[in-house]
Amino acid sequence: MSATDYTKRFAAKPQPLTLEKAAKITPPMQLVDTEGMIDVPRMRAYRLERVREQIKAHDFGAIVLLDPLSIRYAVGVRNCSLFQMHIQAGYLFIPAEGPVIYFDSEPGRVTGSQLETIDEIRSDILPLSYMFSGYRHEEWSKRWAQQMLDLMDEHCPDNRRLGIERVGVMGTQAFDGLNVEIVDPAPVMAHARKIKSPEEILCMNQTIAVAEDGMTRMRDNLRAGMSETDLWSFMWQANIEGGGEWIDYRLLSSGQRTNPWQQEASSKMIRPGELVCFDCGMIGPWGYGADISRAFFCGPGKPSDYQKMLYTQALEEIRHNTELMQPGASFQEIIEKRYVQPEGLGDKPYPALAHGIGMADEYPVLYYPADEQFHFDGHLEPGMVICVESYVGEMDGEQGVKLENQLLVTESGPITLSTYPFEDELLSREI
Incomplete structure (x- = not known):
């Protein structure tokens, strides 16, 4: 049998990744x-195309991105992300049609x-x-502003709507009197990012x-007498060792500090018989988020009926x-x-019943x-990733549980992505 005949007979046809x-x-x-890897160029191409589609859908000539998460989503660049979240530095110009230009x-x-997503890289970056x-x-x-106007003249002269992200008051005012309409690109990025590709999943x-x-690591090392920050350090260690980026907050509390929720980890010592609740809020490998909350019981002893x-x-x-997170379900219906x-x-x-997540928390919020007074409507679509929240604590209670x-919304319904088990010892009955 020739190699060609063998290939025709035995080679498995690759199935599309859904x-x-x-x-x-x-x-x-x-x-x-010896193993298939994530098709990263395919993922970058998908994300950039999503951005282009939304630029056109919102009738913009171009957008300028300064948020490091937006830049990474659009083209894949990472450069001192946390620094650039509070100091404007690099910026990315994306026209509806034409070259992607990075400063x-x-x-x-x-x-x-x-990166194949960037057509032109320029060194004439200006201090913003x-x-x-x-x-x-x-x-x-x-x-x-004149630098951006020149790019508009060259690449989208017939559409003077320019979306500018997080440039500050001075940067926005610099366009006063120029032949351009400054608009907010937040809807472009929100609606681009909301639908994930299989590679993103x-x-x-x-x-x-x-x-x-x-x-x-936290559960295995939880013991009475350690501080909340000592326990929280195990999450940070795992993220750094696993190639992750950072954690958005330090939401871990124990005992009476679990009510009200959203108190950040402190030097308080964890005592026997206390609940420990946390929200990982992680930006991990590839810049994608994991937003999962669990509650543990600190022994020795057993949880109380109230806990x-x-x-x-x-x-x-x-x-x-x-079960409500079905494709097509409206936010109001949920x-x-x-x-x-x-x-x-x-x-x-909790402040939100549910919210989206991709590269960190994102649109929508239910x-x-x-x-x-804050409600806005919309509907769930296949490809959205949604975090479902719960916080339970009495108004004058001394404890609470977060x-x-x-989960991923698909054509056939929600699929839970977070597989970490819940605590059998904390269940009051079979559910």
């Missing part, structure tokens, strides 16, 4: 020649030069923050695996609301059909009825 398949795969973490310092230019420009801030802002699963490693009741009620809400806690347990809900799961 969202449903990706949801069940955790990819290998090291480059090898950055030398480290960013070196990284960008390796007061830190770098001082009393010449207005002067440099006007020069930058693979990246997210890797981040979740790292987060679950951190949870395991079990709080935990069981929180888990009931997670499970009920997960809010109306949400799990309603027994009287006295739903008076201090609020509880108590925050009706739980959260991360």
Whole structure:
């Protein structure tokens, strides 16, 4: 049998990677020649095309991105992300049609030069923050505005709507009197990022695996007498060792500090018989988020009936609301059909019933009825990743329980991506 005949007879045809398949795969973490890896160029191409589609859908001529998460989503560049979140530095010009142009310092230019998503890299980056420009801030802002106007004239002369992200008051005012309309590109990026490709789900699963490693380390090392920050350090260690980026917050509390929720980890010592609740809020490998919450019991001893009741009620809400995350479901429909806690347990809900996640928390946010003034409607679509939240604690209670799961919306319904188990010892009954 010839090699050609053998190939025709035995070679398996590769099956397309679907969202449903990706949801069940955790990819290998090291480059090898014997296993399939994430198709990163395909993922970058998908994300850039999503951005272009939304630029056109919102009738913009171009957008200028300064948020490091937006830049990374659009083209894949990472350069001192946390620094650039509070100091404007590199920026990215994306027209509806035409070349993608990136301005950055030398480290960013070196990284960008390796990426197929960027057509032109320029070194004539201009200082946009007061830190770098001082009393010449207005002067440099006007020069930058002219630089962007020149790009508009060259690449989108017939559409003068320019979306500019996070440039500050001075940068926006620099366009006054120029032949351009400055608009907010937030809707462009929100609606581009909301639908994930299968490759993005693979990246997210890797981040979740790292987060679950951190949870395991925390659970295995939890002991009376350690501080909350000591326990939280195991999550940070797992993230860094796993190739992750950072953690958005330090939401871990114990005992009486679990009510009210959203108190950050402190030097308080964890005592026997206390609940420990946390929200991992991780930006892990590939820059994707894992937003999962769990509650542990610190021994020795056994959980009280009250602690079990709080935990069981929180888990009931997670499970009920997960089933509501169906493709096509409207935000308002989900809010109306949400799990309603027994009287006295739903008076201090989490700020969001559910929210989107990709490269960190993102659109949309579904609020509880108590925050009706903030409601906006929309509907779930296949490819969205949603975090379902629950916090249960009485108004004058001394304890509370925070739980959260991360799931993927598919054509056939929600698939939970976070596989870390709930605590059997904290359940008051079989549910």
